[in-house]
Structures are given as C-alpha cells and as structure tokens.
Amino acid sequence: MHSALRIASRQATTLRRASVFGLQAARAGSTWANVPQGPPVCITEAFKADSFEKKINLGVGAYRDDKGKPYVLPSVRTAEEKVVNAKLNKEYAGITGSISGTGALRIAAAFLQRFYPGDKTIYIPNPSWANHKAVFSDAGLKVQQYRYYDKNTIGLDFEGLIVDIKAAPKGSIFLFHACAHNPTGVDPSQEQWKEISEAVKAQGHFSFFDMAYQGFASGDTDKDAFALRYFVEQGHEVCLAQSFAKNMGLYGERVGAFSILGSSAEEKKRLDSQIKILVRPMYSNPPIHGARVASEILNTPALYQQWLGEVKEMADRIITMRSLLKSNLEKLGSRHDWSHITSQIGMFAYTGLDAESMKKLAKEHSVYATMDGRISVAGITSDNVGRLAEAIYKVKG
Template identity: 55%
Template sequence: MTRSMNRLYSTSTVGSKRWSHVQKGPEDPILGVTVAFNKDTSPSKINLGVGAYRDDNNKPYVLEAVKKAEKKIFEANVDHEYAPIVGVASFNNAAAVLALGEDNSYIKEKKITTVQTISGTGALRVAAEFFGRFLPGVTAYVPNPTWGNHNVIFADSKVPVKSYSYYNPSNCGLNFEGMIKDIQAAPAGSIILLHACAHNPTGVDPTHEQWKKISQVCKEKEHFVLFDFAYQGFASGSPEEDAYAVRLFVEDGHLIGLCQSFAKNFGLYGERIGAFSLLANSAEEAAVLESQLKILIRPMYSNPPVYGARVVSSILSNKELTQQWRSEVKLMADRIIDMRTSLVKYLKQHGSTKDWSHITNQIGMFCFTGLTPEQVDRLASEFHVYLTRNGRISIAGITSKNVEYLAKAIHSVTK
C-alpha cells in the first residue's frame, strides 16, 4: 500500500463511505412469495412456494427413522471432535451405495472418491470449484429452466455456463428433440448437468428410453456428466427407481460426477448433509482426485458438520431403520402423487375442460402448471394462493383440506 493510500484509508470520511458503492440486491423470488404469504391474514391462504415437504396438516415432517437414529446417537454419548476434511467415512460410503447400488464395482474396487458436503448446494459448489480449477474454460450446460442456484454456483466458481433445451411449454413436458440437439451441438468434452430425477422446477423427467439416448449422445461427445441427485426416493417412492438414470450412465461407462442431498429424502433440510462423488479409472486416480478435493475444501470450510452424517449413516447401516426410512420416504412420495391426482380430479369436477394431464405426468415436489404470470397474480390477489410467477407450484403445500379450494381457484383464473 502506498503512503497516500494509507492516508486515504485512515481518514474518517473515507471510512464512513466505505460501502457506499454497494447497492441493495434483489430478493430471492421464492422468499418474496413467503413474505407475501406471511403478510396475508386470510384463513384460506395457501403457500405453494416452499421447497420443503409438508404433511397433510401442512406441518414439517420429522421422520421416525431419524428420531430413532437421533436417540441412538444421543445414547452412544458421542464426542464432538472434528470430522476429517472429507467428512464421516461411514456416511460417505453409505451415500455412494445408496446412489450407485450395493454391488457397484466402482465402490468395491475403490474407483470412486466421495466427500461429505454442506448438503446438495455444497456438493454442487465443491464440484463447480473443482471444474473451475481442473477443467478451466470448459462450459457447463444446465437445463432450461433449471434450479435457480445452478447458474449462479457455476458462474461464482468461474465455470462458463450455458443451457440446453429441456421444457416444452406447449405440452408442459420434455422437449426431448431440442435437448438431444443441444447436447449434440455442445463442444466435445463439455460438462452436462442432469437432474437425476424429479426435475426442479418443472417436475418433467425423461423416460427410461430417453435416458438411454441421452447417455449415448453424451458418450459420443465425450461429455462429462454431472448428476444433481437431490430427491432420491422422493420422486417415485423407490430409491432404486429414482436412481435409474445415475446407474444407467455408470453401467454405460460414464465416469460421472454426483451431487447428493439428504435434505428432502431424510427431512434433514437444516442439517446440511450431502455428498459429492467422482468416479475414476482406477483406485489410484480416485486417491489423486480426493487429494485435490481436500486441498480445495480445506480453505472453504475446513471440514463438514458431523450431525447429519451421523443420522444418515446410522439409518443406512441398520436394516430395520433403513426399512423404516424406505417406508417413510415412500409415504412422502405417495402423498405428493395423491395430491397431484386429487388436484386434477377437483379441477375436472369444478368444470375445467383444460388438459391437466401434465400435473399427474410430472413427478416430485414441483409442478410446472403452465399458469401465466397474470394468472399467478390473480391467484394471489383474489384467492390468497401464493406461488412463483413462472407458474411453479410446490405440491407439498397442498393438503386434502385445501386441494378443492385450490382447484376452484385455478379453474377461476384459467377459464
């Protein structure tokens, strides 16, 4: 620092203006929905913006399997020592096994590195930082539309980001031809981000046949495939069915990257528990990759928190608790599927002749309704129903008590 700069920084006028160039940033659109919902005093109000599961009484749900695991952890009188940089080893192994399957050869032969992360967002951030460092200048392609954080995470990690066609607004389904064309047109060796299941925000997933074609095209173009797996078990109710795409790509020989979140399927939102894995050609390569992941993680957050990892690993290492978790994740998925069916039933019952089949064809917590921004505004002002202006609803906000009211409201603004 020069002497004149020193003088500048020591003056109180400069001190008082230090942050004067910082402008207020825009609010997150989803938070905006919740703010508007909280202000509304109507007893009929419905919040369809939240990205967290709610039970049929609109309450957060703590899984019984989680409660039992917590009891076991408490009774074991564990200490609070630091985890290693890569996190809790038993959790990392359980996470990889859950995604890739019991007898996956990469796990058996240690041709994989898995690091515990700060939930799914942290997994994506670690992945993006790794690409920024070791695949410099390589563009990441994300679906259009995608979860709002994807673009920002890549951009903040200095990874160029572009999108590929995904959603077809004319039938509220998949623009499969467009998707394939764009993935084919991307420069060879690009990073292709795929939502493994329950695409957020559209709820539109490829079929098994379509996944096969996507895998083939990615293979031909030697693209690096990064799966964002935030909803395993939560989409169909079966962790295996939801892992179809991930396991198919691995069988097809892709050395994938995998970001997992345990927020939704274990109801551990605030515990921030996730994992990032990279498949490798050999155990030696996996060890090399892990050494660099450690170097990257250490200055970011040193090492991850242990609590969520302990909960998930005690469930997945115990047959009875795993069984209980499976039945509870199915219960959550089934409630979501039931609400989709119910909403369509009431829309028809109240006289809507529109085609609402996309509501039941789509899967997972979110549904792209096809409602226009103006219709969304009317839902809020006339019916106290709140959602983002892109027409996305969180099915978790629907209950057996409010579904008919919601159907009537949607019918009113769409007829």
C-alpha cells in the first residue's frame, strides 16, 4: 500500500511539473508575449504599500469628508431610495446619454474627428487633466497646448493664453476647463473670460468646455457656469462634456452628458442622429441607475435645493482646508509665500513643489501626491493638516 502511494505521489508530482512546464511554454509562445507592462496609472499602489498609520493620500481625485472617507450625499441617498421604491424596470435607456465626463469627452472627440470641418487639432491648456491628451489622441485628433499656468507666479499666464489663442490657425478647436481647473486650481476671472471670449470669436475658433467640477470652485453652481453661459450668450458655437461624478458624488455610477449647440431644430436633429451612430458601436447604451438618481435630484425642487446646499458644504470644507494649510505653514515660520494655496480654487492645488520635493514627502513623510506638485485638497482633514504642514515645511522650509 505504501509503495503504491509513493508511486502515485511521484506520478502526481511528475504531472504537476509537466503541467507547469506546459503552462510556461504556452506563456512563452503567447499571442500577448510582446505586450509591455504599462506604467501605473495612479499613486494608489505606493500608498497602499506604506504601513505607516498616519500616511496621507493627496493624489485621489475624489471628494473625501473630514474623516478622509468617501462621502455619499444625503440628497443622493434620498433620491436613490425613491428610485428603488418606484420598482422601475431595467430596460435599455435610449442610445443618447454618456458614461460620465470621460465618456462625454470621448464622444465629443469622435464627433469632432468625424465632422468638424476645420483642422482636426485641439488645443488644451498647459497643463491639463492628464487624460485629456489620451482621450483626444485615441480618437484621432491632433493635440497641441496653449499657455495657461505660470510656474513663476503660481498663477494664470493670461497674456500667454491670449497670445496663443490669437496665434492659432483660424477655426481651431480650443478646450477650456469651465471652472476649478484640474490640475492647477487656477481659473480666469470673469473679466478675463470675457477677453478670452473676444479673442476666440475674433479667430473663429470652436469652444469645447469640460465641466467636471461645477459647484466645487465657488460653492455656487450658477457662478461656476459663468464662462460657458457667457460664451453661449456671445454667440459662440460650443460643445460641453459634463460630469456628475464630483458634485453628486456619483463616481462609480458614471453619470454625465455630452451637449452640442445647434443653430436650429433641424440641425439639432441631424447632430443627434450622428451622435447615436457614434455611440452605438462604442458602448450602445448608457447605464440607467445613476442617471435616474441624478434626474430625481434635478427634477425634485426640494431635493434640488438640498443638493445645492450640500455642494456648497463640500466646497466650503475644501476652502477651509486651504486656509488651515496656509495658516499652519505660516505658524511654522515658513519663509515662502503660500498665498496661492487660498487664491486657487476647486479640489486641486498646485503647491509649487518640484518633483524632488514630492519624492521626499512620500519617502520621508508618507505624504503621497503627483510629482508635478499637485495635491487633492479634499484629502486634507482637520486631523492631518498639521502633520501635512510640518512635512511640507521640513521639505521646503
């Protein structure tokens, strides 16, 4: 019996080795053997690997409450309960409807690539959201940059922006962040937006607005929509990629909208027909649950007013964290001017720290953010703002 068991054991071991060898051989000759490992898309892995209890993640692009936790808006909870209790079916929605802000950008890019009569080049700010270039390039558009951020003043390079708008070939496509510019937190003033509008109109450019953070800049959704609404009032042709991920906290529900302005009801019908043709082979139909929640909020007066108040509360918390970070740095005796921390707006701030400083923050102080010095202010809390200021002070002085 024991001899038989030993023989069976040896046979099983031989089979396992053969199986492993066969698997390795199959992998070596795999169709995908030459696909290279891509770079990490975020800093989450490094943050997770850090065992320090008081580590700080300032790289996440999502709102967090003052305990550093994901936040579900009370208005969203109420709207979601109403949607569930309505016992609606799960049939397809109409083809029209986009999968959040990125989906809206992708639809817009495909539409412009196929139908825009001018040069298929889109100008984006320098810097811009990291995914903008990839989305537009993958859709077949050429991507150029216009001056936006002045690292010397840690503010807007308004003069360079205007010069670049005027220098671009007539009829170019220009992408503008409607509010709460990502990643810099630097927005034009209303008077500057008016000058931008004049320059764009003089060159016959097409304006493309990305509005991912409506309400997060000032706490007022109407005020944050100023640039887009002003351009429309001035007779510009515009399109809009809009997301409800941030201002409704519907990140995983993928709720957004792509809108394009037509000159007539007949033109609207033609535009709509072509957008449906683009969407059909791309993802066919948008998800419905998050859209129903957003619709419930926007179309129920009491819920809408509640939501506006919640958006202001989130924006106010971010503003408070900016103020606390600045005051803590000043109390530590920092010799640097940190006024840009509070003059910038929205979820993100450009600290002015270089890549070497950001590496030191991560390695020596367990503070994680992107190498360009951008931090997510939503990741700052009442509990960690003091330690964050001390870490920046030790690195920057």
